[in-house]
Amino acid sequence: MSEFYDPYSNVVDVMTEAMKIGGMNQYMFDIIKNPQRETKVYLPVEMDDGTVQVFEGYRVQHSNIRGPFKGGIRFHQDCNLNEVKALATWMSLKCAVVNIPYGGAKGGVRVDPNTLSQRELRKLTRRYAFAIEPLIGADMDIPAPDVNTNSQTMAWILDTYSMLKGKPCPGVVTGKPLELGGSKGRNSATGRGVAISTKLILERDGKKLEDVSVAISGMGNVGGNAARILFHRGSKIVALSDVSGGIYCENGLDADEISEFLEQTGKQLNDYQKEGVRHITHEEVLTCKCDVLIPAALENQINADNAEQLQCSYIIEGANGPTSVAADALLEERGIVLVPDIFANSGGVIVSYFEWVQNIQILTWNREQVNKTLEKIMSAAFIEILEESQQSRCSLRMAAYIIALKRLIYAEEIKGIFP
Ligand code: GLU
Numbered sequence: 001m002s003e004f005y006d007p008y009s010n011v012v013d014v015m016t017e018a019m020k021i022g023g024m025n026q027y028m029f030d031i032i033k034n035p036q037r038e039t040k041v042y043l044p045v046e047m048d049d050g051t052v053q054v055f056e057g058y059r060v061q062h063s064n065i066r067g068p069f070k071g072g073i074r075f076h077q078d079c080n081l082n083e084v085k086a087l088a089t090w091m092s093l094k095c096a097v098v099n100i101p102y103g104g105a106k107g108g109v110r111v112d113p114n115t116l117s118q119r120e121l122r123k124l125t126r127r128y129a130f131a132i133e134p135l136i137g138a139d140m141d142i143p144a145p146d147v148n149t150n151s152q153t154m155a156w157i158l159d160t161y162s163m164l165k166g167k168p169c170p171g172v173v174t175g176k177p178l179e180l181g182g183s184k185g186r187n188s189a190t191g192r193g194v195a196i197s198t199k200l201i202l203e204r205d206g207k208k209l210e211d212v213s214v215a216i217s218g219m220g221n222v223g224g225n226a227a228r229i230l231f232h233r234g235s236k237i238v239a240l241s242d243v244s245g246g247i248y249c250e251n252g253l254d255a256d257e258i259s260e261f262l263e264q265t266g267k268q269l270n271d272y273q274k275e276g277v278r279h280i281t282h283e284e285v286l287t288c289k290c291d292v293l294i295p296a297a298l299e300n301q302i303n304a305d306n307a308e309q310l311q312c313s314y315i316i317e318g319a320n321g322p323t324s325v326a327a328d329a330l331l332e333e334r335g336i337v338l339v340p341d342i343f344a345n346s347g348g349v350i351v352s353y354f355e356w357v358q359n360i361q362i363l364t365w366n367r368e369q370v371n372k373t374l375e376k377i378m379s380a381a382f383i384e385i386l387e388e389s390q391q392s393r394c395s396l397r398m399a400a401y402i403i404a405l406k407r408l409i410y411a412e413e414i415k416g417i418f419p
Helices: 007-021 026-032 081-097 118-132 151-165 189-204 221-232 255-265 282-287 325-333 347-361 367-391 396-415
Strands: 037-046 052-063 069-076 104-110 141-145 213-217 236-242 245-248 278-280 292-295 314-316 337-339
Touching (some): 007 026, 007 081, 007 325, 007 396, 026 396, 037 081, 037 118, 052 081, 052 118, 069 151, 069 347, 081 104, 081 347, 081 396, 104 118, 104 141, 118 151, 189 292, 189 314, 189 337, 189 347, 213 221, 221 236, 236 255, 236 282, 245 282, 337 396, 347 367, 367 396
Parallel strands (some): 069 104, 069 141, 213 236, 213 292, 292 314
Antiparallel strands (some): 037 052, 052 104, 236 245, 245 278
């Protein structure tokens, strides 16, 4: 039977274990595990046919002890407050582990954006931005793209917010279009960070990107960019999947050609035909024979039901929370090395930080500066994670959590409890 999966209890369970291994103060954990604020908003939208639909939206602000709240906004039909609460917690841990001066937050709207026209989507986004306007701001809480949102979504939020303030406020969101103050390299940053993480863990084991075969589940912003970057660096991409299913080719897929096919035709992977390419299920992509598996879609893809079937040696978590606690234990037993989400997909928020810094200082960085600084920050954080995992004799996930929690707790302790 499938295990019950609750993303928030999942993150709390992992934190609890890390607190134990790291020997940290329990009463501080009682403060840190809970978000500082959870907001739910109801968003009426007049649809193209004249009817009115009311959507639910959320913004959970987990922590701002280390800096302003920071985190993306997702549009998904299954989105709910509990999921957003988990995602906000992961953001606090993510920013802490790579040591950028942000807290954590996340937002979401419960909607399948594919069922809306562009006009309806714009109205919904603006109404959501209006509803959370009192909470956000360049020095308060800075949204960014996440699942099913992009630079266009950020442009609408930015404009709604700026209209209300009566002045341009580019620092209120990151991941916005270049023309509105976005950063070079932000769009591909999460995928680039996943590729950097892959390179770093392989290097630890004396291997190279050119030596490995890779399977990626999810061809959104994270999976798509990771596929292209790893393909350019010589890895053999053997399997890919999107919502329509998966494709497999033992001799390697051309990630450039596939990305172009998806972007230019608006079609999905089940429409992609090429000699030697087999169509397989999403589940088969996860369990196919490969060196590196990159889950880059939603939570709980790797769970107690399929963890025994995986045939990879490494997992690089492109998605947030793709592995359940039960699966984690099974993977560790099987000796599969896992690079945890809070580090592996931190490239997005790291370059968001660069974007925000550029906005505040009113200057621009070139692409090389962005990519180099990203790699520098991730490499430094990775060394710390490796050291912690050796010292505490624990998995990379536990090590990353221990580092992040120690930073959050230290900040909480020196600040003290108000009043
Ligand atoms: N949504 C991305 C994440 O989960 C990026 C967040 C951001 O840039 O603030 O990390």
